[in-house]
Amino acid sequence: METEEKSLKKAVLWEPDKDKKVRCKLCSHRCVIDERKVGRCNVRKNIDGVLYSLTYDKVCSANPDPIEKKPLFHFQPGTRSFSIATMGCNFQCDFCQNWQISQAAIENGQIDGEPITPEQIVEAAVRNGCKSIAYTYTEPTVFMELCNDCGRLAKEKGLKNIFVSNGYQTIEAIDFAKDWLDGINVDLKAFSEDYYKRLCKARLQPVLDTISYIANQTNIWLEITTLLVPGENDSDDELKKIAEFIVTKANPDVPWHISRFYPQYKYLDSVPTPLESLERAYDIGRAAGLHYVYLGNVPGVKSENTFCYKCGRTLIERMGYKILANHIKKSCCPDCNTKIAGFEL
Numbered sequence: 001m002e003t004e005e006k007s008l009k010k011a012v013l014w015e016p017d018k019d020k021k022v023r024c025k026l027c028s029h030r031c032v033i034d035e036r037k038v039g040r041c042n043v044r045k046n047i048d049g050v051l052y053s054l055t056y057d058k059v060c061s062a063n064p065d066p067i068e069k070k071p072l073f074h075f076q077p078g079t080r081s082f083s084i085a086t087m088g089c090n091f092q093c094d095f096c097q098n099w100q101i102s103q104a105a106i107e108n109g110q111i112d113g114e115p116i117t118p119e120q121i122v123e124a125a126v127r128n129g130c131k132s133i134a135y136t137y138t139e140p141t142v143f144m145e146l147c148n149d150c151g152r153l154a155k156e157k158g159l160k161n162i163f164v165s166n167g168y169q170t171i172e173a174i175d176f177a178k179d180w181l182d183g184i185n186v187d188l189k190a191f192s193e194d195y196y197k198r199l200c201k202a203r204l205q206p207v208l209d210t211i212s213y214i215a216n217q218t219n220i221w222l223e224i225t226t227l228l229v230p231g232e233n234d235s236d237d238e239l240k241k242i243a244e245f246i247v248t249k250a251n252p253d254v255p256w257h258i259s260r261f262y263p264q265y266k267y268l269d270s271v272p273t274p275l276e277s278l279e280r281a282y283d284i285g286r287a288a289g290l291h292y293v294y295l296g297n298v299p300g301v302k303s304e305n306t307f308c309y310k311c312g313r314t315l316i317e318r319m320g321y322k323i324l325a326n327h328i329k330k331s332c333c334p335d336c337n338t339k340i341a342g343f344e345l
């Protein structure tokens with residue numbers, strides 16, 4: 001082992017395979033990795049038959065963000081979440097909005113970042129008045145070791161932990177995290193295998209399995225986001241399938257965020273999502289029975305607000321990431337007393 005490699009953090013969730021290979025069990029790619037090679041995410045390396053994280057002490061982003069930015073709208077609304085990332089991802093989305101930090105490791109092996117310890121991260125979260133730590137901007141599953149150490153420590157200090165994720169982690173990975181993971185926003189990017197394969201180099205089914213598992217087998221608060229890409233995932237039929245899946249396989253109380261797309265990275269021959277498409281998706285979500293549907297990346301529209309799904313009363317008024325007013329009383333609508341699902345509303 002070379003000197004620099006001696007300080008690497010041993011990975012979690014893998015098993016030895018024949019000929020000094022290892023099998024990573026963190027995400028649904030389930031890479032079998034040869035000696036001295038890395039997995040598809042390029043940030044987990046097999047050294048002498050042992051799997052290591054290459055990013056544990058390389059934090060590339062750290063900001064106190066409004067929790068609404070994740071987005072989580074039904075989880076400690078109006079609070080700040082100390083948001084961190086390391087470089088790397090297990091997806092290769094052509095339209096990635098954070099490609100500078102998520103794709104550099106895959107494209108050219110670049111892994112930049114500062115050696116910030118879990119203790120320092122938790123301390124910074126408290127100092128900045130945050131009520132949670134968010135593992136976000138890139139895919140947290142591929143830096144699970146840092147999330148785990150930080151998450152456990154955060155819990156001891158009374159902070160919550162949040163993932164913003166593509167939902168490609170294995171069931172083993174969710175079970176590994178569920179003692180300290182309190183909330184998650186999962187991207188359900190589309191409802192077709194072709195879309196996931198062509199545009200993300202991944203598969204749809206594991207994401208559906210993750211969503212169902214989180215909703216039905218854990219106490220982790222779940223919200224879902226779909227980035228609406230014109231001509232790719234915005235047909236009535238596909239949107240209906242997404243909404244019906246959330247209602248039947250997760251829960252009608254799971255908030256669905258429909259987000260406006262802007263051309264990015266390799267996906268530049270497109271226009272931003274027209275407002276009419278977003279509004280059509282909103283109506284499809286409500287008609288399917290979802291209680292809470294939101295439009296994202298379009299500050300100022302009415303559908304950023306939370307409404308009581310029974311009587312229609314405006315409950316939380318928003319402008320972008322800012323809460324203008326929260327009328328919820330003891331987690332209930334003040335007019336008709338309907339329970340509003342969420343965490344510390």
Ligand code: SF4
Nearest residue numbers: 024027030031039041
């Ligand atoms: S986390 Fe990385 S190494 Fe592990 S299975 Fe996923 S892509 Fe492969």
